[in-house]
Amino acid sequence: xxxxxxxxxxxxxxxxxxxxxxxxxxxxxxxxxxxxxxxxxxxxxxxxxxxxxxxxxxxxxxxxxxxxxxxxxxxxxxxxxxxxxxxxxxxxxxxxxxxxxxxxxxxxxxxxxxxxxxxxxxxxxxxxxxxxxxxxxxxxxxxxxxxxxxxxxxxxxxxxxxxxxxxxxxxxxxxxxxxxxxxxxxxxxxxxxxxxxxxxxxxxxxxxxxxxxxxxxxxxxxxxxxxxxxxxxxxxxxxxxxxxxxxxxxxxxxxxxxxxxx
Amino acid sequence: xxxxxxxxxxxxxxxxxxxxxxxxxxxxxxxxxxxxxxxxxxxxxxxxxxxxxxxxxxxxxxxxxxxxxxxxxxxxxxxxxxxxxxxxxxxxxxxxxxxxxxxxxxxxxxxxxxxxxxxxxxxxxxxxxxxxxxxxxxxxxxxxxxxxxxxxxxxxxxxxxxxxxxxxxxxxxxxxxxxxxxxxxxxxxxxxxxxxxxxxxxxxxxxxxxxxxxxxxxxxxxxxxxxxxxxxxxxxxxxxxxxxxxxxxxxxxxxxxxxxxxxxx
Numbered sequence: 001x002x003x004x005x006x007x008x009x010x011x012x013x014x015x016x017x018x019x020x021x022x023x024x025x026x027x028x029x030x031x032x033x034x035x036x037x038x039x040x041x042x043x044x045x046x047x048x049x050x051x052x053x054x055x056x057x058x059x060x061x062x063x064x065x066x067x068x069x070x071x072x073x074x075x076x077x078x079x080x081x082x083x084x085x086x087x088x089x090x091x092x093x094x095x096x097x098x099x100x101x102x103x104x105x106x107x108x109x110x111x112x113x114x115x116x117x118x119x120x121x122x123x124x125x126x127x128x129x130x131x132x133x134x135x136x137x138x139x140x141x142x143x144x145x146x147x148x149x150x151x152x153x154x155x156x157x158x159x160x161x162x163x164x165x166x167x168x169x170x171x172x173x174x175x176x177x178x179x180x181x182x183x184x185x186x187x188x189x190x191x192x193x194x195x196x197x198x199x200x201x202x203x204x205x206x207x208x209x210x211x212x213x214x215x216x217x218x219x220x221x222x223x224x225x226x227x228x229x230x231x232x233x234x235x236x237x238x239x240x241x242x243x244x245x246x247x248x249x250x251x252x253x254x255x256x257x258x259x260x261x262x
Numbered sequence: 263x264x265x266x267x268x269x270x271x272x273x274x275x276x277x278x279x280x281x282x283x284x285x286x287x288x289x290x291x292x293x294x295x296x297x298x299x300x301x302x303x304x305x306x307x308x309x310x311x312x313x314x315x316x317x318x319x320x321x322x323x324x325x326x327x328x329x330x331x332x333x334x335x336x337x338x339x340x341x342x343x344x345x346x347x348x349x350x351x352x353x354x355x356x357x358x359x360x361x362x363x364x365x366x367x368x369x370x371x372x373x374x375x376x377x378x379x380x381x382x383x384x385x386x387x388x389x390x391x392x393x394x395x396x397x398x399x400x401x402x403x404x405x406x407x408x409x410x411x412x413x414x415x416x417x418x419x420x421x422x423x424x425x426x427x428x429x430x431x432x433x434x435x436x437x438x439x440x441x442x443x444x445x446x447x448x449x450x451x452x453x454x455x456x457x458x459x460x461x462x463x464x465x466x467x468x469x470x471x472x473x474x475x476x477x478x479x480x481x482x483x484x485x486x487x488x489x490x491x492x493x494x495x496x497x498x499x500x501x502x503x504x505x506x507x508x509x510x511x512x513x514x515x516x517x518x519x520x521x522x523x524x525x526x527x
Contacts (some may be wrong), residue, residue, distance in 0.1 A: 023432045027439055035442045040311050042446070043457050056314065072485050123397035176303035185307065186314035 007095060019104075020073060022109045028068045029115040035063030035108040036118070040185055046086070054123045055215045060185035062119025063208065066150065067184065069112030071175055074105045074154040091253060092166060096157075098246045105154035109147055116143075134214055142210040145231045149203035152235040156242040159249065182208060203238065206231035269362055271371040276361075280343050281373035287338045297381055301331055324393050325481060326450035328385045332378030332409060333448070334441055335492050336416025337423060339374040341437045344424025353428070357515060367511050368504070370424070371417035378413040399483030408489070409478050411496055412473035418503025419469060425510045460480050469503050472496040 040057035044084055050057060078101075081087040123129035133173075157174075181198055182205035184186065188196055199205040210227035263269075266453040304411040305327035344367075356366065389395050419501040423440065427433030445451060447464060448471045454462055464470050 022436045027442075029436055031439050032442055036307075036311075037447055039308060039451050040315065040448050042452050043308075043312045043317055044315040046452050046456050047312075049315060053315060057311075173303075176300060176307060180307040180310065182305050184311050190314045192309050216311045 007099075008103050011100060012107045015104050015107040016111065019077065020108055023074065025069060029065045030118060032068060032229055033061035033065035033115055033119065036064055036185060043081070053129065054127050054129045055212065056183075056186050058123045058127065058129075059116070059119050062116040063146070064179050064184045065115025065119070066109070066112040066146075067179060067204065068175055069115060070105070070109050070150045070154050071157065073108040074101075074113075074158045077101070077104055080159060086095060096246075097250070098243070101155050101158045102118070102247075105151055107156060109150050109154060112150075113147070133217060139211070139214045141228065142207060142214055142224075145228055145235075146204065146207040146211060149207045149231050149235040152203060152239040156238045156245070159242050159245045165201070178202060178204065181205070184208065187212065200230075201234055201237075203231045203235035206234065272361055274363040274372070276366055277369040277372035280370050281377075283343075283346065286361060297335075297377075298331075298385065301327055301334065304445070308445070312451075320393060322453075323451050324389050324395065325478060326474065328382055329409070329412065329477050330444060330448075330450045331381040331385060332375075332413040333416040333444060333470045333474075335374050335378035335381060336371070336413060337420045337444075338437060339377070339440050340370055340402050340417055340420030341423035341427050343370045343374070344421070345427030345433055348428055357518065363512060363515070364508065367421070367508055371414075371420065374420070375393055375410075375413040375417065379410055382409050388438070397481065399481075401480045401483055401485065404480040404484070404486060404489060405477055408477035408493070411493065411500070412470050413475065415469035415473055415496055415500025415503070418500055418505075418507050421504060421507025422510060425507065426526055429514065430517070444470070447471070448476075465500070469496065469500040472499070493495055 020025070037058055037060075038062070041052040044052045044057060078087065081090060091098060120129070179185070180197075181191070181195060182202055183191065183199075188205065188209065206227045210224055210231060213224045213227065305323060308327070308418075309322050312320060312323055315345040347356055357506045359366075390397065419440070422434070426436055430436065446457070448454070448460065448468055449465070454471060457465060468472075472492040473496040476489045476496065479489055479492070
């Protein structure tokens with residue numbers, strides 16, 4: 001237990017210093033969400049609204065920042081390891097690659113939380129957003145589920161690179177489609193029904209709906225628990241898939257003795 | 263060989279090789295997805311964002327995002343082409359070669375201009391089918407001229423960002439940020455009149471802003487006389503950026519010959 005904790009703390013420290021806190025993360029965590037939020041606010045003003053929709057336009061921008069931050073940092077980790085010649089050392093070390101990915105993805109998501117916190121801070125400081133009348137416990141549970149969903153997706157996508165070297169490019173193209181299909185910056189009901197069906201397997205969509213239902217105070221509690229359950233189930237499925245997938249990669253390395261597949 | 267012939271030959275040969283090198287790693291899927299994927303999904307995101315706040319007509323956003331394609335090509339493509347020379351260790355050889363710099367540097371833009379123009383030609387019919395764009399009034403010749411102009415003028419910013427990429431390890435991040443800022447600054451998703459005064463000033467000092475405005479008006483059927491001031495403004499600003507980009511490259515090259523600045527990073 002002590003060794004595991006020591007490993008996790010060291011890994012978090014290295015990950016934060018080397019990979020997470022750099023100018024690229026600044027772009028992903030703050031600038032990109034700010035630009036998308038700015039477009040939303042100006043469109044809202046052009047539509048004749050006196051105030052922007054704080055939940056979707058401002059806080060949604062923060063969630064987009066979390067998603068982009070997690071997606072790029074987690075999936076680029078293995079690619080960077082290969083490029084820097086660290087991958088062989090990691091695979092040969094007694095700590096399983098899977099465990100390293102778990103801690104790295106956790107660190108990335110914890111760091112990307114600053115994007116959401118900044119967005120909420122901006123909503124409170126600039127637009128007078130208030131949490132009055134909200135059930136804070138349910139809100140925290142929804143945020144927790146959002147983090148868990150992102151973590152499960154993160155460890156799944158990190159292993160996704162095992163398919164091929166070019167799958168890194170495929171991961172790049174997930175960023176906006178998921179944001180668009182899961183309703184990061186608008187209520188998902190705006191989408192045509194057939195498009196809403198595509199995102200039922202994405203846990204982030206359900207976590208967001210749970211979060212929205214608390215922030216907007218419009219949805220019944222039954223719906224909230226349904227969203228929470230769906231988010232937990234789909235996220236766990238992604239985690240189980242990543243465990244299975246990781247075993248396949250380990251087997252491949254043991255049998256062929258080469259790392260070209262990852 | 264005749265110096266003019268040599269210049270032209272060098273211009274086209276290195277333009278082709280630098281463009282091929284940029285996408286040499288790619289597959290057709292990756293190429294198409296990188297060219298159209300991000301812009302397509304960002305457009306959809308903005309359309310539904312607009313719809314959720316009460317803007318039910320997506321045509322403005324659709325047209326803007328299609329006209330943004332050559333701008334992204336001109337700025338990001340050229341910046342990557344120039345920055346790649348350093349990343350792959352070819353810069354020292356390039357700087358050491360006796361080749362005329364104008365052909366080597368400005369030639370980087372040629373295929374990106376054509377590529378950007380073709381991207382609009384591909385995206386426009388898709389938009390007509392999906393979003394039922396009404397082109398009954400469109401002045402096609404003027405529209406083509408405006409799109410070509412945007413393809414060319416956007417390269418100026420690409421040259422400048424290319425030099426920034428040579429000078430800074432974070433050049434690519436700066437270029438990406440600038441490309442994202444286009445969604446706000448150059449009239450892609452809403453008219454620049456919707457911007458606060460100081461941002462409108464920045465918008466008007468950028469290439470592409472007037473070109474995109476002119477292209478929108480050509481789509482609506484405006485004649486040349488109406489568009490002439492916008493086109494003239496776009497040409498002047500675009501030319502200024504291209505000349506500044508080239509001058510910046512030459513300046514940095516001269517400094518680098520003295521202190522090795524480009525190899526130090």
